[in-house]
Each structure stands twice: as structure tokens, then as C-alpha cells.
Amino acid sequence: MVFNYLSRMVKDKFDKWRYNRIRDGVFMDNQPIFTSFGDNIYMSDLINNCIDRIATEFSKIDVKSVVESDDDSVAIQKDDITRLFRFQPNPLQTTKDFLASCEWLRRKTCHCFIFPQWEEVKDSRGNVTRRYTAFYPLNPTSVKMGQDEYGNWLIQFTWKDGTSDTLPLNEVIHLKWRRGTNLIACGGDDNGNADDKDTLKSLDILHKVMEGLPIAIEAGLKLSGVYTAKTVIDADKLKAKRDKLEEHIMSSKAGIVAIDLAGEFHPMSQRSVIIPESIMTFLKKIIRERYGVSEAIVSGQYTDDDHAAFYETCIEDAIVEYEQAFSQVLFTPREQDIGHRVKCYYNKVEYYSTANKISLAQIARETGIMTLNQMADMFGLPPFAGGERRLQSLNFVNLDHVDKYQLKNSQKGVTDNEND
Numbered sequence: 001m002v003f004n005y006l007s008r009m010v011k012d013k014f015d016k017w018r019y020n021r022i023r024d025g026v027f028m029d030n031q032p033i034f035t036s037f038g039d040n041i042y043m044s045d046l047i048n049n050c051i052d053r054i055a056t057e058f059s060k061i062d063v064k065s066v067v068e069s070d071d072d073s074v075a076i077q078k079d080d081i082t083r084l085f086r087f088q089p090n091p092l093q094t095t096k097d098f099l100a101s102c103e104w105l106r107r108k109t110c111h112c113f114i115f116p117q118w119e120e121v122k123d124s125r126g127n128v129t130r131r132y133t134a135f136y137p138l139n140p141t142s143v144k145m146g147q148d149e150y151g152n153w154l155i156q157f158t159w160k161d162g163t164s165d166t167l168p169l170n171e172v173i174h175l176k177w178r179r180g181t182n183l184i185a186c187g188g189d190d191n192g193n194a195d196d197k198d199t200l201k202s203l204d205i206l207h208k209v210m211e212g213l214p215i216a217i218e219a220g221l222k223l224s225g226v227y228t229a230k231t232v233i234d235a236d237k238l239k240a241k242r243d244k245l246e247e248h249i250m251s252s253k254a255g256i257v258a259i260d261l262a263g264e265f266h267p268m269s270q271r272s273v274i275i276p277e278s279i280m281t282f283l284k285k286i287i288r289e290r291y292g293v294s295e296a297i298v299s300g301q302y303t304d305d306d307h308a309a310f311y312e313t314c315i316e317d318a319i320v321e322y323e324q325a326f327s328q329v330l331f332t333p334r335e336q337d338i339g340h341r342v343k344c345y346y347n348k349v350e351y352y353s354t355a356n357k358i359s360l361a362q363i364a365r366e367t368g369i370m371t372l373n374q375m376a377d378m379f380g381l382p383p384f385a386g387g388e389r390r391l392q393s394l395n396f397v398n399l400d401h402v403d404k405y406q407l408k409n410s411q412k413g414v415t416d417n418e419n420d
Contacts, residue, residue: 046284049298050291051107054314059100061319061344063326068339080132081330081342090117090134101137103318106177107291113138113157114173116330132330135173145169173329175321307351319344349378368392 063085065077076082089098105112117134140157147153153169281295288294292313296302302310326342349360357378364370373387 044287046287047291050288050293051104053293053297054107054291054318055100055103057310057315058103058318059096061099061315061346063095063099063322064343064345065330066339066341066343068341074343077340084132084135090136092136098135098137102175102322105137105139106175106318106321110177111143112175113140113143113155114175115167116171116173130330170329173325175325177321304351304353304356308348311346311348315346319346352378354379365391366393 063081065079065081067075067077069075085095088094093101102112102114115136115138116132117136118130118132120128121131122128138157141160142158144156144158145153146156154166155169155172156164156166158164284295288298292310294302294306294310296306297310323342323344327336327340330342331340349357352360361370361375361378364375368390371388371390373383376383376387
């Protein structure tokens with residue numbers, strides 16, 4: 001779709017009014033990015049719990065601006081990106097809140113749009129660079145993408161109050177989840193919306209099963225038998241006979257009732273419907289599989305292997321998406337060429353068992369891959385003076401010196417033989 005009227009808006013894209021309106025969208029709106037019609041799967045506690053586990057875990061990453069060199073070395077930059085993600089990416093959220101919000105939106109709507117606010121700064125040579133001042137996750141009610149008459153890709157956000165804003169697509173960070181028939185918008189269906197049809201079916205079955213349980217229990221407490229009077233009597237006398245029978249039944253301790261009433265009591269068997277645990281487990285499993293979250297992760301009773309699988313299925317994918325989307329928007333092509341990147345660091349070691357941490361500490365002590373303070377941090381101990389030292393066993397040799405060491409020993413052997 002071509003927006004002919006957009007050119008004028010794009011020219012002054014850094015004016016304050018635009019920032020204010022986008023911030024208004026953050027305040028005022030709490031709607032899905034791509035509106036889904038029909039039933040809402042996010043009314044389910046099971047769905048929300050799965051997304052919350054992923055979002056909470058993703059919020060624990062450390063975001064850094066780095067420069068990667070050709071020799072694979074990585075230098076963390078002390079720039080505005082690293083500074084903002086140290087504590088507060090915007091005035092409204094901490095880093096943890098921001099990251100959790102982004103991942104929640106990505107999992108719930110299959111899209112998360114982030115607006116980087118920045119200023120142009122000129123140095124003494126007249127070179128213009130960007131200085132980032134905030135990052136905002138956006139919650140528009142609808143989104144449209146298209147090109148203007150010059151071939152530039154634009155994205156239009158419509159807010160809850162009916163107003164809209166249009167930005168160049170390459171100035172908005174777009175995080176996606178799941179792929180579908182629309183390979184550009186992604187999301188699941190042709191329009192980029194989340195495709196929840198199969199999940200809705202599973203949730204509906206689970207809901208009916210859980211609704212049936214209290215009904216079955218309540219049915220077991222109702223009618224238990226029929227009393228048939230032998231004679232034709234009026235309603236009052238029949239009620240008195242029924243009350244008398246109930247009194248006999250309630251006073252029985254052994255389950256045997258002796259009556260001399262002119263009538264017969266016919267018990268009715270009550271068969272409670274029992275839902276096999278395997279069915280409940282199966283229904284919950286196929287719902288959790290949409291998000292790649294196991295029962296152990298949801299309940300919090302996971303092992304090292306459970307958490308490793310959770311990381312590889314959910315967190316690692318989010319980190320790769322985050323790093324690529326942020327790096328593509330925040331850095332110019334020239335900056336990307338010389339190694340500027342956004343990197344996300346996630347501490348997997350803290351989820352190891354004590355035994356595995358001890359094993360890792362022993363390897364680190366022999367190879368020098370960790371400082372003493374890093375090893376102390378694994379066990380929850382505070383850093384100490386002199387803890388930045390690295391220890392290494394003398395049984396290991398630097399690879400750069402192996403050839404020299406072998407050559408020296410070889411020459412020594414030749415000399416010894418000549419002396420002999």
C-alpha cells in the first residue's frame with residue numbers, strides 16, 4: 001500500500017511532537033499489535049504462565065554494545081547503549097521490566113516494535129553521529145507497512161485514541177516470533193496475526209474437562225434413591241414418610257437401615273466420571289509445546305538438563321532475534337562493518353547444580369578461564385581483594401609455545417646422543 005501523504009511527516013521525523021505522541025501511545029494503549037478476532041487464548045492461566053516463565057527468564061540477560069575484532073576478541077563499549085541498558089532504558093521502566101515487556105509482546109502477539117529515541121550530535125570535524133536517549137516498547141492497536149512514491153519502506157502505527165504515526169521502517173526495531181505464510185510480517189497467518197486456531201481447540205477441550213469435574217462431584221451429592229409408598233396418600237403424609245426415611249438413613253452408622261414404613265426404598269447407583277490423569281497431562285503438554293516450555297519449568301522443579309533444554313528452545317532464539325534486530329537498526333552500515341554489535345549475555349552457570357559448579361570451578365582453576373572472583377560468584381560469595389587473579393596448572397602448555405618446546409627437546413636429544 002502506498003501512502004502518498006507521508007512524505008511531509010517523514011521530513012521532520014525528529015521533532016518533539018512525534019516523540020510526545022509515541023510516548024502517549026506507550027501510556028495509553030495496552031492492545032495487541034495485530035488485532036486477533038474471536039476467542040482470546042490469553043485468558044488461559046496456562047498460556048500466561050508459559051509466557052511469563054519465558055519473559056521472566058529473558059529479563060535476566062545483560063545487554064551490551066560491543067565491537068568484535070577480526071581476531072574474535074570482543075570489547076564492551078562504554079557508550080550510551082550500554083549505559084541505558086545498565087539500569088533504565090527509558091524513564092518508565094527498569095531494564096528487567098523493559099526486557100520482560102518486549103518478550104511478552106513478542107510471544108503474545110508474535111510482534112514487538114521498539115522505538116529508539118536519539119539525537120544527532122556533531123563532533124569538531126562536523127561528523128554526525130547518533131546519541132541514543134531512550135528505548136520504548138510500543139503497543140499500537142494496528143500496524144501497516146508499505147512504500148511511498150520514492151520506494152522507501154514505511155510503517156504506520158495506529159493508537160488507541162485513533163491517531164497514527166508513520167516512521168521509516170529502518171528506524172524501528174521489529175522483533176518477530178513464529179513464521180507463517182507471510183514471510184515478511186511473519187506471525188502465523190497471511191496478515192501477520194498470531195494463528196491460534198489449534199491452540200484454541202486444545203484449550204476448549206481442557207476447559208470442558210475442568211468444568212466437568214465440579215459438576216461430577218456435585219452430582220454425586222444429589223439424588224441417592226427413590227422411596228415408593230405402598231398406598232395412596234396426600235402430599236403432607238408423603239413428605240412426612242420421606243423425612244422419616246431420611247432420618248433413618250442419616251442415623252445409620254453401619255450403612256444398614258431397618259424400617260417398618262409402608263413403602264420401599266430403591267437406591268440409585270451414582271457413577272462419578274473419573275478423568276484419567278494421562279488425558280489432563282496430554283492436553284496441557286500440547287498447549288505448552290506451542291511455547292517450548294516443559295512442565296518442570298512451569299512448576300519450577302527443573303534440573304540442569306531441563307533448564308538447558310529450556311534455554312536452547314526459548315531463550316537462545318530470543319537472544320539471536322534481539323541481537324540481530326537491534327544491531328541492524330542502531331548502527332550504520334559502516335559501524336557494522338567495523339564490528340559494532342549489540343550482544344546479550346546470559347549466565348547459564350547459575351542454574352547448575354552445586355556438583356556441576358564444583359566441576360566447572362576445578363576446570364577453570366586448571367585452565368585459567370575464570371578469575372577467582374568469578375568462581376566465588378558462582379557460589380554466591382562476594383568478591384574479595386586480589387580475586388581478579390587467574391590460576392592455571394603448570395601441566396598445561398600455551399599452544400603458541402608447543403612447537404618451540406618440542407623443537408628444543410628434540411635438539412637436546414640430538415646433543416645428548418652426540419655426547420654419548
